[in-house]
Amino acid sequence: MATTTTQTDIQQSIVKQQKAEQRKKQILNLVLLALLLLAPAVFYPVFLMKILCFALFAVALNLLLGYTGLLSFGHAAFLAAGSYTTGYLLSSFPGVTTEMGIVVGTAASLVLGLGFGLVAIRRQGIYFAMITLALAQLVYFFFVQAPFTGGEDGMHGVPRGYLFGMVDLSDNTAMYYFVLAVFLAGYLLVQRIVGSPFGQVLKAIKQNEPRAVSLGYNVDRYKLMAFVLSAGLAGLAGSVKTVVFQLASLNDAHWHMSGEVILMTLLGGTGTLLGPVVGAGFVVTLEYQLSQGPLGDWVDPILGAIFVLTVLAFRSGIVGEIQNFMRKNMG
Amino acid sequence: MSQASRRDYEQLRIDGLHAFYGESHILHGINIEVKRGELVTLLGRNGAGRSTTLKAIMNMVGRRTGSIMINGEETMSCAPHHIARLGVGYCPEHRGIFSGLNVMENLTLPPVVRSGGLGLEEIFSMFPNLYERRASQGSKLSGGEQQMLAMARILRTGANMLLLDEITEGLAPVIVEKLGDVLVKLKEKGLTIVLVEQNFHFAAPLADRHYVMEHGQIVEEISAGELESKQSMLDKYLGV
Amino acid sequence: EISNDTVKIGYLADMSGTYRDLAGPNGLTALEMAIADFGGTVNGAKIEVVSADDRNSPDSASSTVRRWVENENVDLVAGLVASSVTIAVSNILEENNRLGIVSGSAASSITNEHCTPNHIHYVYDTYPLANGTASAIVKEGGETWFILTADYAFGHALENDVTRVVEENGGEVIETVRHPFPTSDFSSFILQAQSSGADVVALANAGADTTNAITTAGEFGLTQSGQTLAALLLFLTDVHALGAQSAQGIQLTTGWYWDMNEETREWSDRFMEEAGVRPTMVHAGIYSSTIQYLNAVKATGSDDSQTVRKQMMDTPINDMFAKNGIIREDGRMVHDMYLAEVKTPEESESEWDLYEIVRTIPGEEAYRPLSESKCKLVTQN
Amino acid sequence: MTEILGVPVAVLSGQLMLGIINGSFYALLSLGLAVIFGLLKIINFAHGAMYMLGAMCTVLMFDAFGVNYWVALFLAPVVVGCFGIVLEYFLLRRIAGQDHIYSLLLTFGIALILQGVLINIYGVSGLRYSMPEVFRGGMNLGFMFLPYYRAWVIVAALLVCFGTWFMIEKTRLGSYLRAGTEDSQLMQGFGINVPLLISLTYGFGVMLAAFAGALAAPIYSVSPVMGSNILIVVFAVVVIGGMGSIAGAVITGLMMGVVEGFTKVFYPEGSAAVIFLVMVVVLLIRPSGLFGKEA
Amino acid sequence: MSEPFVLETQSLVKEFKGFVAVNDVNLKVQRGHIHALIGPNGAGKTTVFNLLTKFLSPTRGKILFKGMDITSMKSAAIAREGVVRSFQISAVFPHMTALENIRVALQSFEGNSFRFWKSGESLNNLNDRCMALLDSVGLTEFANTTTVELAYGRKRALELATTLAMEPELMLLDEPTQGMGSEDVEQVVELVRKAAEGRTVLMVEHNLGVVSKLCDRVTVLAQGSVLTEGDYQEVSDDPRVREVYMGGTATKKQETAE
Ligand SMILES: Nc1ncnc2c1ncn2[C@@H]1O[C@H](COP(=O)(O)OP(=O)(O)OP(=O)(O)O)[C@@H](O)[C@H]1O
Ligand SMILES: Nc1ncnc2c1ncn2[C@@H]1O[C@H](COP(=O)(O)OP(=O)(O)OP(=O)(O)O)[C@@H](O)[C@H]1O
Ligand SMILES: [Mg+2]
Numbered sequence A: 001m002a003t004t005t006t007q008t009d010i011q012q013s014i015v016k017q018q019k020a021e022q023r024k025k026q027i028l029n030l031v032l033l034a035l036l037l038l039a040p041a042v043f044y045p046v047f048l049m050k051i052l053c054f055a056l057f058a059v060a061l062n063l064l065l066g067y068t069g070l071l072s073f074g075h076a077a078f079l080a081a082g083s084y085t086t087g088y089l090l091s092s093f094p095g096v097t098t099e100m101g102i103v104v105g106t107a108a109s110l111v112l113g114l115g116f117g118l119v120a121i122r123r124q125g126i127y128f129a130m131i132t133l134a135l136a137q138l139v140y141f142f143f144v145q146a147p148f149t150g151g152e153d154g155m156h157g158v159p160r161g162y163l164f165g166m167v168d169l170s171d172n173t174a175m176y177y178f179v180l181a182v183f184l185a186g187y188l189l190v191q192r193i194v195g196s197p198f199g200q201v202l203k204a205i206k207q208n209e210p211r212a213v214s215l216g217y218n219v220d221r222y223k224l225m226a227f228v229l230s231a232g233l234a235g236l237a238g239s240v241k242t243v244v245f246q247l248a249s250l251n252d253a254h255w256h257m258s259g260e261v262i263l264m265t266l267l268g269g270t271g272t273l274l275g276p277v278v279g280a281g282f283v284v285t286l287e288y289q290l291s292q293g294p295l296g297d298w299v300d301p302i303l304g305a306i307f308v309l310t311v312l313a314f315r316s317g318i319v320g321e322i323q324n325f326m327r328k329n330m331g
Numbered sequence B: 001m002s003q004a005s006r007r008d009y010e011q012l013r014i015d016g017l018h019a020f021y022g023e024s025h026i027l028h029g030i031n032i033e034v035k036r037g038e039l040v041t042l043l044g045r046n047g048a049g050r051s052t053t054l055k056a057i058m059n060m061v062g063r064r065t066g067s068i069m070i071n072g073e074e075t076m077s078c079a080p081h082h083i084a085r086l087g088v089g090y091c092p093e094h095r096g097i098f099s100g101l102n103v104m105e106n107l108t109l110p111p112v113v114r115s116g117g118l119g120l121e122e123i124f125s126m127f128p129n130l131y132e133r134r135a136s137q138g139s140k141l142s143g144g145e146q147q148m149l150a151m152a153r154i155l156r157t158g159a160n161m162l163l164l165d166e167i168t169e170g171l172a173p174v175i176v177e178k179l180g181d182v183l184v185k186l187k188e189k190g191l192t193i194v195l196v197e198q199n200f201h202f203a204a205p206l207a208d209r210h211y212v213m214e215h216g217q218i219v220e221e222i223s224a225g226e227l228e229s230k231q232s233m234l235d236k237y238l239g240v
Numbered sequence C: 001e002i003s004n005d006t007v008k009i010g011y012l013a014d015m016s017g018t019y020r021d022l023a024g025p026n027g028l029t030a031l032e033m034a035i036a037d038f039g040g041t042v043n044g045a046k047i048e049v050v051s052a053d054d055r056n057s058p059d060s061a062s063s064t065v066r067r068w069v070e071n072e073n074v075d076l077v078a079g080l081v082a083s084s085v086t087i088a089v090s091n092i093l094e095e096n097n098r099l100g101i102v103s104g105s106a107a108s109s110i111t112n113e114h115c116t117p118n119h120i121h122y123v124y125d126t127y128p129l130a131n132g133t134a135s136a137i138v139k140e141g142g143e144t145w146f147i148l149t150a151d152y153a154f155g156h157a158l159e160n161d162v163t164r165v166v167e168e169n170g171g172e173v174i175e176t177v178r179h180p181f182p183t184s185d186f187s188s189f190i191l192q193a194q195s196s197g198a199d200v201v202a203l204a205n206a207g208a209d210t211t212n213a214i215t216t217a218g219e220f221g222l223t224q225s226g227q228t229l230a231a232l233l234l235f236l237t238d239v240h241a242l243g244a245q246s247a248q249g250i251q252l253t254t255g256w257y258w259d260m261n262e263e264t265r266e267w268s269d270r271f272m273e274e275a276g277v278r279p280t281m282v283h284a285g286i287y288s289s290t291i292q293y294l295n296a297v298k299a300t301g302s303d304d305s306q307t308v309r310k311q312m313m314d315t316p317i318n319d320m321f322a323k324n325g326i327i328r329e330d331g332r333m334v335h336d337m338y339l340a341e342v343k344t345p346e347e348s349e350s351e352w353d354l355y356e357i358v359r360t361i362p363g364e365e366a367y368r369p370l371s372e373s374k375c376k377l378v379t380q381n
Numbered sequence D: 001m002t003e004i005l006g007v008p009v010a011v012l013s014g015q016l017m018l019g020i021i022n023g024s025f026y027a028l029l030s031l032g033l034a035v036i037f038g039l040l041k042i043i044n045f046a047h048g049a050m051y052m053l054g055a056m057c058t059v060l061m062f063d064a065f066g067v068n069y070w071v072a073l074f075l076a077p078v079v080v081g082c083f084g085i086v087l088e089y090f091l092l093r094r095i096a097g098q099d100h101i102y103s104l105l106l107t108f109g110i111a112l113i114l115q116g117v118l119i120n121i122y123g124v125s126g127l128r129y130s131m132p133e134v135f136r137g138g139m140n141l142g143f144m145f146l147p148y149y150r151a152w153v154i155v156a157a158l159l160v161c162f163g164t165w166f167m168i169e170k171t172r173l174g175s176y177l178r179a180g181t182e183d184s185q186l187m188q189g190f191g192i193n194v195p196l197l198i199s200l201t202y203g204f205g206v207m208l209a210a211f212a213g214a215l216a217a218p219i220y221s222v223s224p225v226m227g228s229n230i231l232i233v234v235f236a237v238v239v240i241g242g243m244g245s246i247a248g249a250v251i252t253g254l255m256m257g258v259v260e261g262f263t264k265v266f267y268p269e270g271s272a273a274v275i276f277l278v279m280v281v282v283l284l285i286r287p288s289g290l291f292g293k294e295a
Numbered sequence E: 001m002s003e004p005f006v007l008e009t010q011s012l013v014k015e016f017k018g019f020v021a022v023n024d025v026n027l028k029v030q031r032g033h034i035h036a037l038i039g040p041n042g043a044g045k046t047t048v049f050n051l052l053t054k055f056l057s058p059t060r061g062k063i064l065f066k067g068m069d070i071t072s073m074k075s076a077a078i079a080r081e082g083v084v085r086s087f088q089i090s091a092v093f094p095h096m097t098a099l100e101n102i103r104v105a106l107q108s109f110e111g112n113s114f115r116f117w118k119s120g121e122s123l124n125n126l127n128d129r130c131m132a133l134l135d136s137v138g139l140t141e142f143a144n145t146t147t148v149e150l151a152y153g154r155k156r157a158l159e160l161a162t163t164l165a166m167e168p169e170l171m172l173l174d175e176p177t178q179g180m181g182s183e184d185v186e187q188v189v190e191l192v193r194k195a196a197e198g199r200t201v202l203m204v205e206h207n208l209g210v211v212s213k214l215c216d217r218v219t220v221l222a223q224g225s226v227l228t229e230g231d232y233q234e235v236s237d238d239p240r241v242r243e244v245y246m247g248g249t250a251t252k253k254q255e256t257a258e
């Protein structure tokens, strides 16, 4: 008898804890939403949109890196695939509406992600990272050679167009709220995925793959699914970015971009939902601010120093460290 | 060194040892004394902190306070490699076989710290399996073979104080028996041994004294002679 | 009327990457020298400068320039190096009706298919580079050509231009090879060039690719075996890096050289005091174009882009950078170009004494004639 | 003249030779990377920067003190190696045992700092360094003109590669190194000064990169950015060879030099991408690389 | 369904580069039995397990599960068929709580694990069963503890609970009592006995006390081949088994176990 009461007690306390965490998450979401809704009043919208695009990109990567334990070193390929596809459609086919362009761009990345995934998914650890890098380099080569990308010059003058044929996106504020909506959709989707039964399995795979196999999970399929979802979201980020900036360039496909998004994610904190968002915001803001000021030619060394510092002093990333701190000081 | 050969010489003395893994406080003031040539065991339930005690001696836990004297020398500020050089051989709980090295390499890996260790022939005659598998990669050994290798490895170094963590784990009864004989021989040679064991039937006939641990503390010290009289108390602690 | 009573100039260039040395932080120095020389104010209005690193990324450049023009009232964007950045920026400038003066980019498409009524291309482009060097060499008897091209837009443009010039002058391009950008080991390509048997080996690439190719050509004795090496785009900084020893005898086309006359020497001495190096043609162009811009603002009393551009087009440029330079309706600043030959170590008297000006190529001859232009501003009329 | 696919055999043999030379650089660089990864489990993104430092050191020592090539070839790696040890001691050591990705981030940060600072001092156009007198000129092999210096590159690189392989696979020190990477704490428990061993290993790996840099100084444009592009190619080489496999890194380095060389003849545009194509194919067939041990 | 043997191997052979680890093993495990596989170290027991669950593929031979040939099936598929193993070296999900560890196992039956759009709360209905399982291995109070923080023995208990959660038809246990204190061994014996009701268990175990108490049938493996088979008494009386495996302790052990 005694054991059953303790059992239910414990179980209840677990559920209560879960509820409390859920509430915390919701409050956090609301705070985030409020901040982002009000942000254009304070900050320059184009700049905010850039942050949101990269934040979505980083959130997509984090689904793999933070929750599945797969380090993809080729995510730039998906960003660029979304970016170029949308750019090409919108500038070459006047009949294509903005949202159609974005949807097709995202779909292109999904397909590319599936291709990458099928090739890469069975490799382990560092080999996985490197094969994604290699594939991304081949994609880069394709974009350099393909005539429609404009090569090194890039693709310019992509029209922003009208959303659903009604909202004029050339207005920065309208564009901002559209980007915000897309970002939130992506963010909440990842939040949902991570908490879902599927997300639990991803976590299990990350922590002990052979064990997950022996529990009857076909881990390759799970990993592939996660990879494709992540690629699609990265493509979505690329598509939206193209609409915002009205251009697509090779920078999006370069391996530096793959590296940068990893850095953003780590800096913010992998395995936390908000981490990549904060990391992206931080890196984009920092690069922007530094490149403007008198330290213009010191951007790289300063970024480098920040990375070094992060690894040495705040290993769990900005958000991770805050969480740790709160945990410690709140029992 | 004349001092060291005196039988009642204190080989190991632990005073007020506390140890931590990050935030968690595992050992709460442990006091242990082991004389030269003695074999003592650390008994206790799972999670009592026995392995942690051995690791703390080797300076392999996060943080420790207190005092650990080996051969009369304070080692709290020593790096692990210095501790080994004092003649301490450590056989870890999870065997610690190097998967990238083959059996031979694993075996000859620990540097000889003192003369008087076992030769390779002696070791191979003790564990013929290892001889058969000598060119195999460490990771390809069976569980028991790894255990033998982990034990054999430190016998070679000539260490005069052995810290052995669950060495009978996963071994076939014949081998366990043989291992018991080995420990007896080592004791005869004057080695000091601290043994952490679950298999009380294995440890009981070998040990001079037993320390019983619970929740990171020593709760009882029982000498071999007292074993009978204190059996029921021991059973309570061990939950038999 | 001058908006906000300030003329605000934004300097945008690669401050930390591959193109740093040809414009970069020293370009900002040139710009500031120009403002100081102009007197620091124009018609009583302040002249302000903001600067930013474009990180060679059109995204970064766009968000910077958008904020400059939309929020900070920047009137002129100067510098502009990587062509992807330049094209992206010129689109924004057109949208917001501000002015840009491009000093660093090489692509001739900037005033051709990508022309806008809102920018001016000031210093050089691929067209005269090919024109100057290739025609001179063909005339000296270099009939068959092997072109080593960097495999990106700039390289392709240069390659096309060279091929056209060579063929127009009666020469023949027998082989072109496109190398990835960037490449560090050119030995394989140099070997191919050697075995092609061409008279002339032309390098249609830039920066480290060119210097690497030249070093390797020297090592493999390309010129000893009788072939001529032609580098189509070399900046003074590149030649300086190579040194007279490795670069001697190379012919190249430049828009300006510091040691041409008293005026250029006087200015570049001042520049060297500030920056510690001799100026490239881009640095000189930034200085010159800024002065011209401020003159136009002064003359018209306005900082409206079209007014100023019109005024600049109407005023021939005569300063230490150009003689009788004219800004055409497509935005191209047409001025004389120079065919230079790198001096031998014996001839070179100092670290920066590197060029011998062999010939002056008149502007009209050097640049793409308007009749061939695809610029919308030209074809509309 | 005999031809293969429309290219004369003489040209192809020349390209083969050049491929091997170029491969020697890859071999040296990937060897250092493999040593560091294999033994320290550090993904050394600062490797390109160390290569660059080796070359810069060679040039700067000449400019400042007139240090000649031979001395520099020895001194530059030592200086950079010591620098590597300092880095290891003060920075990398602190993240020992953490996930790979932290070492990646840390070394990437270090590379950014080194490169950025040097760009601000020396610019990007490159520094001059002239070919040492003894190596001027070359020999005619019949099918090609082989500069003496390139011949020297092969000899030097192969000697160093072989020496390294031997030390790691065949000596006792090597077995300490290999074991230390698996469980350094336990190794220390056996009485081996693992921290020192690790510092020295990192220093040594970095030294190999710097040696390659010093070798490259007379023939490639020496500038702060020279390391950043070669980095991922070298990573690819290490992966194709099998991470951590010393012999694999060397052999694959040479092979990739040759593959790239031939691509430069048949499809020059693709010569930068071909290594990645090879990598994808190899990993599809052998998931742990050509010489990697099965996981 | 009516074959008496749930699992059968036919001339199973596994060679590693010239070394024969498993040599022509014909193993028959009867439905409802607790069947022990014992033998000296390196005899090939773990390897047999690895073959049965396809962590290794056999060089030759056949594996039949309920009469069905599963020799060429993949690991995960075999697990879903109902053959589940525990690991010799403890293998939990270290950064999940004990409860979550079990839930992941239970979840694999729900068949909805692929639905990434489902809310995580849908998993809470599994909590009751998780708690029951945890309780049965004495881990109730650790339900909400992150697994890394558990002592070794508790990890093993958790591992066992996870395996049970899979409701396997055939459970493969590789040294389930290894590293456990004697009190826990007792508990595990009880647990295995309980768990074995209605299913079949094949276990490797060096603790002969456990074997003698639990097992209906014992197969002795030595040097890759079957040495003998029978119930515990028969096997322990076999002088060959005493020589290669049990040594003099056999009788002693048996006494203490009783
Ligand atoms: N790396 C670690 N981090 C945090 N806590 C740990 C760690 N290792 C062990 N512990 C905790 O320390 C306590 C003592 O563990 P220890 O391994 O010393 O126990 P033990 O007596 O050897 O038991 P066992 O029989 O399980 O080996 C346990 O409660 C365990 O949870
Ligand atoms: N991957 C492998 N490659 C080569 N040999 C192997 C491999 N795996 C196992 N072996 C060898 O096969 C033999 C059988 O190993 P196995 O792990 O099956 O033994 P076991 O019966 O489980 O022993 P234990 O009781 O010690 O766990 C051992 O000698 C081992 O060294
Ligand atoms: Mg223990």
Ligand SMILES: [Mg+2]
Pocket (backbone or CB within 6 Å): B142, B143, B144, E045, E046, E047, E088
């Ligand atoms: Mg086993």
